[in-house]
Amino acid sequence: VSMAEVDLVIKNGRIVTHLATYDGVGLAVKDGKFVAIAAEEELPSAREVLDAEGLYVLPGIMDCHVHFRQPGLEYKAEWRTESEAAVQGGVTFVCDMPNVRPPTESAEQVRVKQEIAEANSFVDFGIIGLMSQDNYDELLPMAEAGVIGYKVFMGETIGNLPAPDDGQLVDSLARAAEIGLRTGFHAENNQILQHNIRKLKAAGRTDPRAHRDSRPVVSEVESISRIAVFARYTGAKVHIFHLSSGDGADVIAQARAHGVDITAETGPHYLLLDDADYDRVYNHLRMNPPVRGGEHRERLYRALRAGVVQMIATDHSPHTEEEKAPRNVWEAISGFVGVEIAPRLMLSEFVNTGKLTLNEFVALTSWNPARIWQVYPQKGQIAVGADADLTFVDLEQRWEIDRFRLHSKNKVTPFHGWKGKGLPVWTMVRGQLVVRDGRLVGERRGRLVRPVRQPTCAPAAG
Numbered sequence: 250v251s252m253a254e255v256d257l258v259i260k261n262g263r264i265v266t267h268l269a270t271y272d273g274v275g276l277a278v279k280d281g282k283f284v285a286i287a288a289e290e291e292l293p294s295a296r297e298v299l300d301a302e303g304l305y306v307l308p309g310i311m312d313c314h315v316h317f318r319q320p321g322l323e324y325k326a327e328w329r330t331e332s333e334a335a336v337q338g339g340v341t342f343v344c345d346m347p348n349v350r351p352p353t354e355s356a357e358q359v360r361v362k363q364e365i366a367e368a369n370s371f372v373d374f375g376i377i378g379l380m381s382q383d384n385y386d387e388l389l390p391m392a393e394a395g396v397i398g399y400k401v402f403m404g405e406t407i408g409n410l411p412a413p414d415d416g417q418l419v420d421s422l423a424r425a426a427e428i429g430l431r432t433g434f435h436a437e438n439n440q441i442l443q444h445n446i447r448k449l450k451a452a453g454r455t456d457p458r459a460h461r462d463s464r465p466v467v468s469e470v471e472s473i474s475r476i477a478v479f480a481r482y483t484g485a486k487v488h489i490f491h492l493s494s495g496d497g498a499d500v501i502a503q504a505r506a507h508g509v510d511i512t513a514e515t516g517p518h519y520l521l522l523d524d525a526d527y528d529r530v531y532n533h534l535r536m537n538p539p540v541r542g543g544e545h546r547e548r549l550y551r552a553l554r555a556g557v558v559q560m561i562a563t564d565h566s567p568h569t570e571e572e573k574a575p576r577n578v579w580e581a582i583s584g585f586v587g588v589e590i591a592p593r594l595m596l597s598e599f600v601n602t603g604k605l606t607l608n609e610f611v612a613l614t615s616w617n618p619a620r621i622w623q624v625y626p627q628k629g630q631i632a633v634g635a636d637a638d639l640t641f642v643d644l645e646q647r648w649e650i651d652r653f654r655l656h657s658k659n660k661v662t663p664f665h666g667w668k669g670k671g672l673p674v675w676t677m678v679r680g681q682l683v684v685r686d687g688r689l690v691g692e693r694r695g696r697l698v699r700p701v702r703q704p705t706c707a708p709a710a711g
Contacts, residue, residue, distance in 0.1 A: 255279040255295045257680060262301025262641065266308070266631060267612040276306070278637040281679035286633060299682070301641055304674065305607060308615040308631050309341025309638025312588050313375070313622055314490055314514060314562035317343070319365050321350025326567035326658045328369035331588065332695060334565075334656040336371045336683045338589035339673020341638040342628055342698070343372055344562075347379035347400055348410055354379040356390035363395065363697045370695030371683050373638070375622055380421050380432060382413045388421060392428045395699040397622050398488070399425055403472045404437030404464075404537065412439065415475075422485035429702035431512075431621065433488040436472035436497070437464055437538055446579075455577040457527040461539035466494045469538055473497050477504035477511055484705040488621060489513040491564045493538040495548025502557045510705070512621045514562040515549050516587065517594045522663060530663040532581035533573055536564070540663075550604065559617040561595060563587030567659040586657045590650055590664055592640070597669030601644060623700035641675035648672050 257278040264271040264286075275292045277285035285292060312335065318326035335343055345362070347353035353362055353376060362376055375397030380388065388399065401418065402410045413421060425432050445463040454462070473489055477500065480487040492498060492515045504511045518534075523542035526534050534540055552558040566584025575581045592614070599605040605613075619629020627636055652665040676684040683691030 253293065255284055255293050257297045257299060258292050258295035259299045259301055259306065259639070260289050260292070262304045262306035264306045264631060265607050265611055267608055267616040270607065276631065276637070278680040281637055281681070283631060283633050283635055283637050286631065303643065305642040305644065306631075307607075307611055307640045307642055308629060309676075309678065310339050310592050310614045310640045310673065311342040311618040311629065312340045312563050312565065312591065313344040313560060313618045314346065315343045315565040315588055316346050316348065316567070316584070317366075318349060318567060320361060325569060328366050329693070330656060330658040331565070331567065332370040332372045332693070333689065334586070334589040336676045336678065336689070337656045337687070339592045339640040339642070339676050340588055341372055341640065341676060341678045342374065343588065344375040344377055344397055344622060346377055348402070352379045352410060353377070354381055354384045355387045356394040359391050359394035359396055367696060369693055371691065371693050372678060372695045373628070373636070373698050374695055375624060375698055375700070377433065379410065380413065380425070382411060382417055385417070385421055385424065388424050389428055392430055392702065395697050396430065397624065397698070397700045398430045399432040400435070400490075401432060402435045404435060404439045404442050404468065419479050419483060422479050422487075423483040426484040426486070426705045429704035430700065431486040431488050431623070433490050434472070434476050435491070435537070436469055436476060436489050438468040438471045441465070441468040441471070450579060455579060457531050457534060457578050460535050460578045460583070461527070461541065464537065464539050466496050466541070469494050469497045470500055473500045477501075477509050480504070480509045480511060481507065486510040486705065491516055491519070491538060491562070492549065492558060493519050493541055493545065495545050495552070498548060498552035498557050502552075502555075505557070512560075513558045514560040515553070515558050516561065516563050517591050518587070518663065519549055520546055521594060521598055526663055530665070532575065532578055533585060533661050534663045535573075535578060535581050535583045536585065537583045553605070553613065554609075559613070559621060561591065561613045562618070563591045567657050568661060569659050570661065573661045585662045586655060586660060587662065589655050589657065590662065593648055593669060593672050594664065594667070596642060596644065596671030601671045623703060624698050628698060637677060637680040639677040640673045641677070642671065643674045644671045646670065646672040646674060
């Protein structure tokens, strides 16, 4: 970079990548991108200097599993409110799910969502398209419209989107492999769920744990196994959303050992909450797949450390208070908000306790998600030419979660009342400081990010 003036220089912070932490290094930003990473005395002059003294400077945190509910479900949430919740929590990029009304299952619906989001979002975003029984012919047009990947709902879930049958799924995965995009799965076996729900209702069970008991580990494990087999024979890249069990992690590790390109995420609720929390928050804990607690927490943490699970994502799922309130679990709805609080929970419970290094946290929240969803090198790293998305973290800052002060339109979370230490305090999206110490100081300039498509050849073994 010539010594011509840049837009912004960031000094005095400790820069953290997935590999190392650097002192005495500053960043220069121009037109929303990093243009220099250098010793502070060698940085160009800038219109604005940001002093990050005492803060860790991380690549922008990515939450690649959110439901922002627009179009069609604005009574629950909308892009304006949920993207503000994201930046208030230190998140700079999200992947939005397709179970809206109408579902994101065609190129036309991708454009509809893009238009709504670009008019309202504080964060950049990827759009995930639905893979259903009937939209095989839309898979390529959706890719051309810019989807970051596809999603299949294997078990009954919010929106009641039926899964493709196995024959159609194999065809669609082969198509996704040719197109060069990853397909993510809500992995629960629907026949097992429906059978158990009927059985438990007949037995008169209405308590919060009845929902958990209707979705046993076997339903997740069978579903992941089937996905891995289909991926192996189609060459498709696949991803397991919201992994909830240690057994599921074992199946993923096995499939990867056989050369299947299978990735996975888990969320703070599976790592931190336990069976006893059902007594504390009742159906506020109802989630698909369910929070299991016990040994699964430790096993999922070990899977994170081992690289079997590559990312943290929230499955941010806003619902109204009324939808979450019924004491009869079958009348309540699954899901709760998370995009605003996941980073602080992870920083407090894992980084500040020494269970994860800050570098490992960066791998789980930016480096890996960007590569898995194919938006690297634009996103997920502090590097010349990449978008200047940054999350500034104060590891000493104490916090307490008061759900009524969250920024989502609806505010149900089982983490209400949690206290901790370690907080994202400033959030920067493409060179614009959007949040500073809890104050919104930036504008809604979020943009659709298109992936770099990487087609895979079908495997030789027919």
